[in-house]
Amino acid sequence: MRDEPADLLRRHGIQVTAQRLAVLAAVSGRPHATADDVAGAVRAEIGVISRQAVYDALAVLADKGLIRRIQPAGSPARYEGRTGDNHHHLICRTCGQMLDVDCAVGAAPCLTPAADAGFEIDEAEVIYWGRCPECLSTAPVGSETDVESVPARSLSRTGDDDTDRATTHKRTDRR
Numbered sequence: 385m386r387d388e389p390a391d392l393l394r395r396h397g398i399q400v401t402a403q404r405l406a407v408l409a410a411v412s413g414r415p416h417a418t419a420d421d422v423a424g425a426v427r428a429e430i431g432v433i434s435r436q437a438v439y440d441a442l443a444v445l446a447d448k449g450l451i452r453r454i455q456p457a458g459s460p461a462r463y464e465g466r467t468g469d470n471h472h473h474l475i476c477r478t479c480g481q482m483l484d485v486d487c488a489v490g491a492a493p494c495l496t497p498a499a500d501a502g503f504e505i506d507e508a509e510v511i512y513w514g515r516c517p518e519c520l521s522t523a524p525v526g527s528e529t530d531v532e533s534v535p536a537r538s539l540s541r542t543g544d545d546d547t548d549r550a551t552t553h554k555r556t557d558r559r
């Protein structure tokens with residue numbers, strides 16, 4: 385039997401409010417949503433809600449373990465309803481798409497440090513970074529190799545200028 389969301393909140397000692405229920409529902413229905421995504425979904429559902437109220441609800445729910453917060457480097461936090469199973473994530477560096485991937489080991493912590501410094505370790509946070517199939521298939525073929533092979537050295541007559549230009553070109557090209 386499935387718990388009513390309101391009971392779920394109560395059992396975790398969270399005061400039940402329409403806003404918290406709407407935030408929980410929004411996160412459960414949209415895995416890996418950002419706080420902004422959640423705010424948009426909640427507004428569509430119950431009308432006006434402040435950004436702060438969304439953040440507060442997300443914080444309470446995550447704190448009590450009803451939702452999980454993932455903080456990838458260099459991007460906004462994402463939230464999901466799938467908790468407690470030690471699953472990991474694949475993230476595309478190009479488009480930011482995030483997918484669940486089961487832990488190959490199962491129970492946390494699934495990695496053993498070379499030295500634990502006396503810590504009792506309960507979790508290893510794993511994010512696999514790379515490029516998704518869509519981004520791989522739309523990437524210009526060989527663009528990086530072309531840039532790398534700019535023969536800056538062979539243009540020694542105007543060497544400095546050309547090296548600078550090659551570097552700038554590389555930076556814009558990768559975007």
Ligand SMILES: [Zn+2]
Nearest residue numbers: 476479516519
């Ligand atoms: Zn991608």
Ligand SMILES: [Zn+2]
Nearest residue numbers: 464466483484
């Ligand atoms: Zn996930």
Ligand SMILES: [Zn+2]
Nearest residue numbers: 487488489494
């Ligand atoms: Zn694992």
